[in-house]
Amino acid sequence: MEVDKGKGEAEETRKVAEADRDTVTLKSSDGKLFEVSKEAAARLSTVLAGMIAGGSIDDNGTDLKQIGSEALENVVDYCNKHANSIPSAALISSSISFNTAPFKEPEEWERKFVDRLSHDALFDLVEAANFLGMERLLDVTCHKISEMMKGKSPDQIREVFNIKNDYTKEELEEIRQELAWAFYDD
Amino acid sequence: MPKVGAASPAVxxxxxxxxxxxxxxxxxxxxxxxxxxxxxxWRRVASDPALLRRFHSLHGPPPLLGFVMSGPPPRLFSVEGPDR
Structure with a gap:
């Protein structure tokens, strides 16, 4: 570092350098820092896009207090892998039509990306994607979780998702009779 | 499938x-x-009318039967089974 440089000038130089950066730094709830491509972050997350456009990105690490380091690492990993794979126009149109259009099937790499996650990591990621307004990642993670329910009985679903059965025997039997058609093998 | 601990709050x-x-x-x-x-x-979420409307707009109209939500007592599905 140059010793005699005026402080104001150094500050100015630093600001210009930061504005030119092509990454943003995100800080997890437990204080870990992650760098992510600014372009990918803005393209994949409506929340980060808003923060970048609004200048509320902190160069020392933008606080994301709702997201733990494991989930944030996965978010950043996803953004970096995604960086060049889908044109932004396709993403924009898919998020606009989110309410009515059929969901797009995950791509092969996206499947692999969520397949390697532990159960807890997957649920943390789905919440992070939701919080950051990442429609595509939300699609991929929700799709993965829904696949875990396919072809399973209610008992098996409870087991997979560690759900406590809070129905009484009588309630369960009553509903089961109403829904008998849903228990055909498929 | 990773093993989930008994106290896992994930879901x-x-x-x-x-x-x-x-x-x-x-x-x-x-x-x-x-x-x-x-x-x-889960039943409450699955039987939400807004969700069911979206479900059917995404997956097509229900064949023969669907979710009947009208009138108490609230029922997730119609009582009639499919014609098969």
Whole structure:
């Protein structure tokens, strides 16, 4: 570092350098820092896009207090892998039509990306994607979780998702009779 | 499938809206019905009229039967089975 440089000038130089950066730094709830491509972050997350456009990105690490380091690492990993794979126009149109259009099937790499996650990591990621307004990642993670329910009985679903059965025997039997058609093998 | 600890709060921590988003990805009403039997909260989310409208707009109209939500007592599905 140059010793005699005026402080104001150094500050100015630093600001210009930061504005030119092509990454943003995100800080997890437990204080870990992650760098992510600014372009990918803005393209994949409506929340980060808003923060970048609004200048509320902190160069020392933008606080994301709702997201733990494991989930944030996965978010950043996803953004970096995604960086060049889908044109932004396709993403924009898919998020606009989110309410009515059929969901797009995950791509092969996206499947692999969520397949390697532990159960807890997957649920943390789905919440992070939701919080950051990442429609595509939300699609991929929700799709993965829904696949875990396919072809399973209610008992098996409870087991997979560690759900406590809070129905009484009588309630369960009553509903089961109403829904008998849903228990055909498929 | 990674083993989940008995105290894992993973599913419980996911809010109703997100759970609904997950249900919307299920392929048909049969899977949705079995999911609804897992616990009361899941049934409540799965039988939300707004969710069911979206479900049917995404997956096409229900064949022969569908979710009948009108009038008490609230029922997730119509009582009649499919004609098969």
């Amino acid at each position: 419980a921590s996911v809010g109703d809206d997100l759970l609904g988003d997950i249900f919307l990805r299920l392929p048909d009403t049969a899977v949705l019905a079995r999911a609804a039997l897992a616990c009361k909260r």
